Amino acid sequence: MKPFSLKPLVTLLVVSAIFVSTAAIPALAQQDISVQVTNAESGDTETNLPYLFAVYSITWIAFFAYLYYMSQRQRNLRSEVEELRQILAEKEGKD
Amino acid sequence: MSIGMVLKNGLFVVCATMMLVILYLIFMWVPTDNIQGTVQRIMYFHVSVAWVAFLAFFIVLVGSVGYLWKGTSKWDHLAYSAAEIGVLLTTLLLITGILWAKPIWGVWWTWEPRLTTSLMLWLIYVAYLMLRAYSPPGNQGARYAAVLGIIGFIDVPIVYYSVKLWRTVHPQVIVGPAASGSLDSSMRILLFLTVATFTVLFVYLLIDRVSLRKSEDEVEWVRGIAEQASHLPLSLR
Numbered sequence: 001m002k003p004f005s006l007k008p009l010v011t012l013l014v015v016s017a018i019f020v021s022t023a024a025i026p027a028l029a030q031q032d033i034s035v036q037v038t039n040a041e042s043g044d045t046e047t048n049l050p051y052l053f054a055v056y057s058i059t060w061i062a063f064f065a066y067l068y069y070m071s072q073r074q075r076n077l078r079s080e081v082e083e084l085r086q087i088l089a090e091k092e093g094k095d
Numbered sequence: 096m097s098i099g100m101v102l103k104n105g106l107f108v109v110c111a112t113m114m115l116v117i118l119y120l121i122f123m124w125v126p127t128d129n130i131q132g133t134v135q136r137i138m139y140f141h142v143s144v145a146w147v148a149f150l151a152f153f154i155v156l157v158g159s160v161g162y163l164w165k166g167t168s169k170w171d172h173l174a175y176s177a178a179e180i181g182v183l184l185t186t187l188l189l190i191t192g193i194l195w196a197k198p199i200w201g202v203w204w205t206w207e208p209r210l211t212t213s214l215m216l217w218l219i220y221v222a223y224l225m226l227r228a229y230s231p232p233g234n235q236g237a238r239y240a241a242v243l244g245i246i247g248f249i250d251v252p253i254v255y256y257s258v259k260l261w262r263t264v265h266p267q268v269i270v271g272p273a274a275s276g277s278l279d280s281s282m283r284i285l286l287f288l289t290v291a292t293f294t295v296l297f298v299y300l301l302i303d304r305v306s307l308r309k310s311e312d313e314v315e316w317v318r319g320i321a322e323q324a325s326h327l328p329l330s331l332r
Contacts (some may be wrong), residue, residue, distance in 0.1 A: 062183060
């Protein structure tokens with residue numbers, strides 16, 4: 001087994017950090033304009049709740065489904081490796 | 096346990112903790128928009144998903160350039176994995192956008208520049224994945240896909256600047272270099288935290304997917320060798 005290299009992970013984290021900073025810095029540097037904001041208590045929080053619920057549940061379901069799909073792929077690969085090992089062992093036995 | 100596994104598990108714990116924190120902040124801490132009402136809280140996930148999708152397609156670009164330049168499969172694995180996660184994120188971007196548009200605009204979809212270019216972005220990278228799925232094994236499919244990965248990225252700045260370039264009903268950009276929309280300071284901080292959280296989630300998914308892709312490639316290679324040795328196709332699932 002190859003030793004694990006930290007280089008790609010560190011590079012990926014640095015690239016991501018730069019990307020997030022690009023998103024955040026101009027936004028944080030803006031003037032504090034709170035014209036559109038009111039307190040949660042005075043706002044109509046009941047309106048359109050099903051849409052909000054749908055967005056948050058769909059996002060979570062999608063991420064969990066993707067993680068499940070990857071774990072299934074991993075399981076299939078493991079059984080495929082096992083099958084290959086058996087086939088090669090049988091062939092070696094015949095030879 | 097290897098350092099890689101410790102780091103991956105650590106990243107998962109960090110991501111899960113950040114997710115719980117941002118969910119609490121989104122629903123309990125941040126004020127409600129007095130025009131859009133509570134549905135405005137969709138924005139935190141919608142904008143974060145968009146930004147991380149752009150990051151994913153940027154990594155596809157980097158991986159594609161790296162593959163065409165160096166010709167090593169690790170760049171191809173990176174590009175393919177990022178494209179797959181990018182498509183998932185763009186799908187979520189479109190769905191969350193549609194669910195925000197209905198209560199705010201009164202329609203599920205309208206053919207305005209931001210929505211249309213976003214749909215095009217999704218189609219480009221779905222085409223990328225289809226090209227990979229239907230191309231024969233070997234380097235040819237990876238090379239064609241790398242070219243598509245580079246050309247496809249042209250649509251990312253078009254999507255981002257579409258609200259500046261054309262007259263549109265979509266809200267102004269509130270994240271990144273072209274930011275001009277106004278947000279309360281607490282909303283801005285929360286949006287930054289949500290973008291950071293989704294970035295950590297993306298890095299976690301990408302590490303997992305690249306490692307899986309590498310294993311798939313290795314199994315394919317071993318199968319090829321075994322087939323050559325036996326002169327018969329091996330019937331595997």
